[in-house]
Amino acid sequence: MTRAQACRKMRRPACAGTFGSGCYSSTSKTNHSSSRDGRFQLLRTIIESVGREGAQQAFETFFQIKGLPRIAARVAHFASRAGVAPGKVQVKDLAYRWAAYLPNGDLQLHWKCLMAPLTVIDSVVVHALCHMGHRDHSEAFWNAVDKVLQNYRERKEWLRQRGANLEL
Numbered sequence: 001m002t003r004a005q006a007c008r009k010m011r012r013p014a015c016a017g018t019f020g021s022g023c024y025s026s027t028s029k030t031n032h033s034s035s036r037d038g039r040f041q042l043l044r045t046i047i048e049s050v051g052r053e054g055a056q057q058a059f060e061t062f063f064q065i066k067g068l069p070r071i072a073a074r075v076a077h078f079a080s081r082a083g084v085a086p087g088k089v090q091v092k093d094l095a096y097r098w099a100a101y102l103p104n105g106d107l108q109l110h111w112k113c114l115m116a117p118l119t120v121i122d123s124v125v126v127h128a129l130c131h132m133g134h135r136d137h138s139e140a141f142w143n144a145v146d147k148v149l150q151n152y153r154e155r156k157e158w159l160r161q162r163g164a165n166l167e168l
């Protein structure tokens, strides 16, 4: 295996994703955004001053900052079940990958995972964690996944069908 374990690939449609999990209802600490009715909102003045690209960047930053504790908690929850001890957890842009785990044990998840339901986030986390013990997609790997997480295939199917729409 090379530098990182790559698993999930994303297609790239030009589809505007919705942001409505209701899980990100806390008010942002930045001056860029606010939260109303459980939805993240970017201040109009910011959009006008930084344009669409800047607005997208603000959303990405929001997901990365607000999403880290959420992802880290899921990693901690499933790591013990999987019998592994991952290193540092990061939420960042991983291009076409949903997750990667590095040779030093660090775990990285794409910030776009945060736009998926928690059950789907869990499947990405468990998939990555199980690669710490099995570097390939062998039968032993899938057995480990099934042991840690029920209904993995249904969650994976959600990601396959809708993951490409997780765009800003």
Ligand SMILES: [Zn+2]
Residues within 6 Å of the ligand: 006, 007, 008, 127, 131, 137
């Ligand atoms: Zn994999």
